[in-house]
Amino acid sequence: MSTDPTSTDPVTQIFAAPARPAFEWPRRLRVGLVGCGGQALRNLLPALGWAPAEVVATCDVIPERAESYARHAGASRWYSDYEKLLTDDEVEAVLLCTGYLPDGSPRYPDQAVAAVEAGRHVWLEKPPAARTADIERMAAAARTHDRQIAVGLMKMFSTVATTVREVIQRPEFGAPTTVTLRDPEMLPTRADMADLSKLTYLLDHLVHPVSLLHRLFGPVRRVAVERAPNGGAVFLMSFASGPVGSLHMPWGQSGTSPMERLEVVGEGANVVAEAGLHITYYRPGHRGAGLPYGQGADYSTAAGEAPLRWAQDGYSGQPYNMNHFYQGYTPELIHFTQSIVEGRPVAVGHLGDAWHVVRFFEACRQLEDGFLELDRVADPARCPQAQPVLVGPA
Numbered sequence: 259m260s261t262d263p264t265s266t267d268p269v270t271q272i273f274a275a276p277a278r279p280a281f282e283w284p285r286r287l288r289v290g291l292v293g294c295g296g297q298a299l300r301n302l303l304p305a306l307g308w309a310p311a312e313v314v315a316t317c318d319v320i321p322e323r324a325e326s327y328a329r330h331a332g333a334s335r336w337y338s339d340y341e342k343l344l345t346d347d348e349v350e351a352v353l354l355c356t357g358y359l360p361d362g363s364p365r366y367p368d369q370a371v372a373a374v375e376a377g378r379h380v381w382l383e384k385p386p387a388a389r390t391a392d393i394e395r396m397a398a399a400a401r402t403h404d405r406q407i408a409v410g411l412m413k414m415f416s417t418v419a420t421t422v423r424e425v426i427q428r429p430e431f432g433a434p435t436t437v438t439l440r441d442p443e444m445l446p447t448r449a450d451m452a453d454l455s456k457l458t459y460l461l462d463h464l465v466h467p468v469s470l471l472h473r474l475f476g477p478v479r480r481v482a483v484e485r486a487p488n489g490g491a492v493f494l495m496s497f498a499s500g501p502v503g504s505l506h507m508p509w510g511q512s513g514t515s516p517m518e519r520l521e522v523v524g525e526g527a528n529v530v531a532e533a534g535l536h537i538t539y540y541r542p543g544h545r546g547a548g549l550p551y552g553q554g555a556d557y558s559t560a561a562g563e564a565p566l567r568w569a570q571d572g573y574s575g576q577p578y579n580m581n582h583f584y585q586g587y588t589p590e591l592i593h594f595t596q597s598i599v600e601g602r603p604v605a606v607g608h609l610g611d612a613w614h615v616v617r618f619f620e621a622c623r624q625l626e627d628g629f630l631e632l633d634r635v636a637d638p639a640r641c642p643q644a645q646p647v648l649v650g651p652a
């Protein structure tokens with residue numbers, strides 16, 4: 259489903275195209291990788307092996323890491339000082355993967371602003387910021403300096419998000435009416451919400467379910483929460499686009515349990531995605547012959563109405579079963595690098611998307627009893643719009 263070659267959705271187009279190794283792309287963006295830690299090694303470097311990108315330099319405050327990652331990535335040089343990397347003329351864009359300051363703020367806003375001021379495009383890891391004001395600051399700098407900033411909201415680029423989005427847009431699905439998403443995050447106590455340094459885990463992980471919901475339904479209109487004593491929580495919310503939903507954070511679940519389960523219900527149809535690996539589309543239909551209650555003798559359904567189920571397959575090593583493809587890391591980096599190379603605006607994972615995700619985090623910090631209107635948390639008039647095309651082909 260997420261492979262329809264006629265789709266105008268940029269992520270679908272990436273999944274529908276043949277996966278191409280980096281060295282086969284005709285023009286590669288020359289990037290500097292900043293922050294040589296676990297995420298860069300596990301997911302970004304493997305993903306970059308399939309994007310129109312070439313790592314020409316690395317940077318880490320720990321020089322040994324910068325040096326060994328440069329060797330690993332095939333980069334000709336490395337830095338332990340970010341400002342020096344920004345003076346390297348070869349570097350057209352930076353990929354920031356540096357994490358948090360001691361007060362719990364992501365390092366990204368200051369580093370992204372410095373990069374665009376130095377004329378570099380920016381891709382940054384999640385969480386992009388802890389405050390919408392910092393997203394707005396990055397957007398203002400990007401506009402002033404005619405550069406683009408994209409955010410690694412990988413769930414927006416996943417196979418699940420792409421396929422479910424396509425299913426719920428099908429005419430027979432009807433309008434999405436209800437949604438439930440479970441994702442085992444931990445909600446700190448109300449008292450701790452005032453101290454950003456105690457919210458790192460929440461900020462780090464909340465981005466995932468919220469960006470997935472944002473990709474499917476757009477901005478949350480209002481939200482309420484009920485807390486369990488152990489940090490588990492259930493959020494109740496409505497979206498400006500219409501559906502109502504819940505976000506269940508089962509913090510007490512077993513370590514052997516799958517993490518994520520998404521269900522979207524339309525008007526006579528529903529779709530379920532489990533653990534990022536299985537998607538079931540319950541198309542409009544009936545069990546058996548669709549006879550009245552008490553008369554049906556067969557539970558099977560006509561083939562044209564039976565549920566459709568897609569499942570991951572691990573028989574051989576394919577792009578589709580490499581985690582960095584179906585989890586969204588490769589598509590997000592292809593989308594960023596290809597957009598820059600071809601002089602197009604980043605259309606998914608831009609600062610407007612990030613603003614709404616961060617506004618939800620701000621709302622969590624303010625939530626008392628009852629519903630909170632998100633427009634009271636931050637005025638949508640301040641949300642950066644999708645970035646216009648400001649630059650010609652790089």
Ligand SMILES: NC(=O)c1ccc[n+]([C@@H]2O[C@H](COP(=O)([O-])OP(=O)(O)OC[C@H]3O[C@@H](n4cnc5c(N)ncnc54)[C@H](O)[C@@H]3O)[C@@H](O)[C@H]2O)c1
Pocket residue numbers: 292293294295296297298317318319320323340355356357358365383384385410412462
């Ligand atoms: N999308 C995902 O699934 C996912 C998964 C894991 C981590 N992440 C994100 O990736 C980021 C990094 O996480 P990580 O687990 O790799 O952390 P990490 O601590 O392993 O790596 C961060 C690296 O950045 C370096 N660094 C810190 N400040 C720097 C600076 N000013 N200049 C240069 N280098 C600097 C550190 O020395 C370290 O090597 C975080 O924002 C995290 O939320 C995303």
